[in-house]
Amino acid sequence: xxxxxxxxxxxxxxxxxxxxxxxxxxxxxxxxxxxxxxxxxxxxxxxxxxxxxxxxxxxxxxxxxxxxxxxxxxxxxxxxxxxxxxxxxxxxxxxxxxxxxxxxxxxxxxxxxxxxxxxxxxxxxxxxxxxxxxxxxxxxxxxxxxxxxxxxxxxxxxxxxxxxxxxxxxxxxxxxxxxxxxxxxxxxxxxxxxxxxxxxxxxxxxxxxxxxxxxxxxxxxxxxxxxxxxxxxxxxxxxxxxxxxxxxxxxx
Amino acid sequence: xxxxxxxxxxxxxxxxxxxxxxxxxxxxxxxxxxxxxxxxxxxxxxxxxxxxxxxxxxxxxxxxxxxxxxxxxxxxxxxxxxxxxxxxxxxxxxxxxxxxxxxxxxxxxxxxxxxxxxxxxxxxxxxxxxxxxxxxxxxxxxxxxxxxxxxxxxxxxxxxxxxxxxxxxxxxxxxxxxxxxxxxxxxxxxxxxxxxxxxxxxxxxxxxxxxxxxxxxxxxxxxxxxxxxxxxxxxxxxxxxxxxxx
Numbered sequence: 001x002x003x004x005x006x007x008x009x010x011x012x013x014x015x016x017x018x019x020x021x022x023x024x025x026x027x028x029x030x031x032x033x034x035x036x037x038x039x040x041x042x043x044x045x046x047x048x049x050x051x052x053x054x055x056x057x058x059x060x061x062x063x064x065x066x067x068x069x070x071x072x073x074x075x076x077x078x079x080x081x082x083x084x085x086x087x088x089x090x091x092x093x094x095x096x097x098x099x100x101x102x103x104x105x106x107x108x109x110x111x112x113x114x115x116x117x118x119x120x121x122x123x124x125x126x127x128x129x130x131x132x133x134x135x136x137x138x139x140x141x142x143x144x145x146x147x148x149x150x151x152x153x154x155x156x157x158x159x160x161x162x163x164x165x166x167x168x169x170x171x172x173x174x175x176x177x178x179x180x181x182x183x184x185x186x187x188x189x190x191x192x193x194x195x196x197x198x199x200x201x202x203x204x205x206x207x208x209x210x211x212x213x214x215x216x217x218x219x220x221x222x223x224x225x226x227x228x229x230x231x232x233x234x235x236x237x238x239x240x241x242x243x244x245x246x247x248x249x250x251x252x
Numbered sequence: 253x254x255x256x257x258x259x260x261x262x263x264x265x266x267x268x269x270x271x272x273x274x275x276x277x278x279x280x281x282x283x284x285x286x287x288x289x290x291x292x293x294x295x296x297x298x299x300x301x302x303x304x305x306x307x308x309x310x311x312x313x314x315x316x317x318x319x320x321x322x323x324x325x326x327x328x329x330x331x332x333x334x335x336x337x338x339x340x341x342x343x344x345x346x347x348x349x350x351x352x353x354x355x356x357x358x359x360x361x362x363x364x365x366x367x368x369x370x371x372x373x374x375x376x377x378x379x380x381x382x383x384x385x386x387x388x389x390x391x392x393x394x395x396x397x398x399x400x401x402x403x404x405x406x407x408x409x410x411x412x413x414x415x416x417x418x419x420x421x422x423x424x425x426x427x428x429x430x431x432x433x434x435x436x437x438x439x440x441x442x443x444x445x446x447x448x449x450x451x452x453x454x455x456x457x458x459x460x461x462x463x464x465x466x467x468x469x470x471x472x473x474x475x476x477x478x479x480x481x482x483x484x485x486x487x488x489x490x491x492x493x494x495x496x497x498x
Contacts, residue, residue, distance in 0.1 A: 077373075
C-alpha cells in the first residue's frame with residue numbers, strides 16, 4: 001500500500017497540489033484522473049520522489065519515503081517499476097538491452113539468465129521478435145509494451161503508469177490496460193495509473209481519485225463514477241458522445 | 253545572482269557525479285563507449301584542422317620573417333612553439349567544445365526531456381554519476397591523445413607547406429622544430445588539455461542535464477553548452493598560463 005498524506009506542491013507562487021491525501025491499495029489498479037493541468041502528474045512525481053513536495057508525507061508499506069535521502073530511497077526504488085508517458089526507453093540500447101538494463105545494474109545474473117528474464121518479460125507483454133530493434137524503430141504501442149516489460153523485469157512491488165494510453169489507437173490502448181490489470185493481479189502489485197482516458201477508468205478503475213484544481217475532488221471506483229452528482233466530475237466524465245450515452249437517466 | 257545559482261548547481265551536479273559508482277564494471281564499459289563516441293569520432297576533424305593550421309602558420313611565418321637577419325629555421329621553431337603552447341591545446345579544445353560539447357549537451361538534454369533521466373532515477377540509479385562521470389573521465393583520458401596527434405600533424409602540416417610552396421627549405425624547418433625544445437612546454441600543454449577536457453565535458457553536461465521543455469530548449473542547451481565551455485576554456489587558459497608559465 002502507498003499512502004500520501006497532505007501533499008502540497010507549488011511552482012513559484014502557483015499552487016498545484018493542496019493538501020492531497022491518497023491511499024493506494026495493494027493488488028488493485030488505483031487511478032488518478034482529471035483534466036490536463038490539474039496536478040495528476042505532479043502528484044505522481046511527488047509519490048515517486050521525482051519532485052519534492054513542499055509539505056506532506058509519502059509512505060510505502062509504512063516506510064516513510066519522503067524523509068529519505070537519495071541513497072536510502074534506492075532500496076524502495078528498486079521495488080518500483082514506472083511506465084512513462086513516452087516510454088522513456090534508452091535510445092542507445094536495443095529492446096532486449098532496455099529490458100535487461102535494471103538486471104545488469106542491480107543483479108549479479110549472467111548474460112543467459114538476463115536474456116531469459118528479458119525474453120520472459122517481453123513475451124509477457126506479447127512482444128516477441130523485437131529484441132534487436134532500437135526504440136526509434138518501434139511504434140508507440142510497442143514502446144509502451146517494452147517499457148512495461150522493463151518495469152516488471154525486477155518483479156516490482158509498486159507500478160506507476162503516467163498516461164499509459166496517450167497517443168495510442170483504441171485496440172492498443174485496450175491491450176495496454178488489460179496488461180496493466182493482469183500484471184497487477186499476477187504480481188499482487190500496488191499499481192497507480194495517471195490518466196484522463198475514460199475507457200481506462202471504466203476498464204481498470206478499481207479505485208479512482210478525481211483531482212480538480214490541485215485537490216481530491218471525488219473518490220470512488222469504476223462502478224459508481226457514472227452515478228456521480230459531482231458537477232466537475234460529471235463534466236469530465238460525460239464529455240464525449242459515447243460517455244453521454246452511458247449517463248444514467250434520473251427517474252422521478 | 254543568476255550566475256551564482258548556476259555555479260552552485262554546477263558544483264552540486266559535480267558532487268553527485270563523483271559519487272561512488274553503482275557497479276564498477278558497467279561504469280568502466282561506459283567510459284570506453286564514451287571514449288569512442290567523444291574521442292575517436294573526433295580524430296578526423298582534429299587531423300584535418302591540425303594539418304591546415306600548421307601549414308598556414310608556417311606560411312604566414314615565412315612571409316613575415318622576410319629578412320636575412322633572422323635564420324629560416326626560426327619558421328620551424330616558431331611553428332612548433334605556437335602549435336605546442338597554444339594552437340593545439342587551446343584551439344583544438346575550442347573546436348572540441350563545439351563538436352563534443354554540443355553532442356554531450358544535446359544527448360543529455362534529449363534524455364531529460366524524454367524522461368530517460370527520470371527513468372534512471374526511478375530505478376535507483378544516480379543519473380549524474382551514470383551519465384556524466386564517464387563522459388568527464390573519457391574526455392580527460394582521450395583528449396591528451398587527440399592533442400598529441402594534433403601537435404604532430406600541425407608540425408607536419410607546416411613541413412608539407414614548405415615543400416609545396418618552396419618558401420623555406422625542408423632541412424631548415426626540420427632543424428627549427430628540433431631547436432630549443434623544453435619538455436616543460438609539453439607538460440604545460442597537457443595540463444591545459446586535461447583541464448579543458450574536464451571543462452568541455454562538465455559544462456556541456458550541466459547545460460544538457462538541467463534542460464526543461466522540448467526540442468527548442470534542447471537546441472538552446474546545446475548552444476549554451478558550447479558557448480559556456482568555450483568561455484571557461486578561454487578564461488582557464490589565462491589562469492593556467494599565468495600559473496604555469498609566469
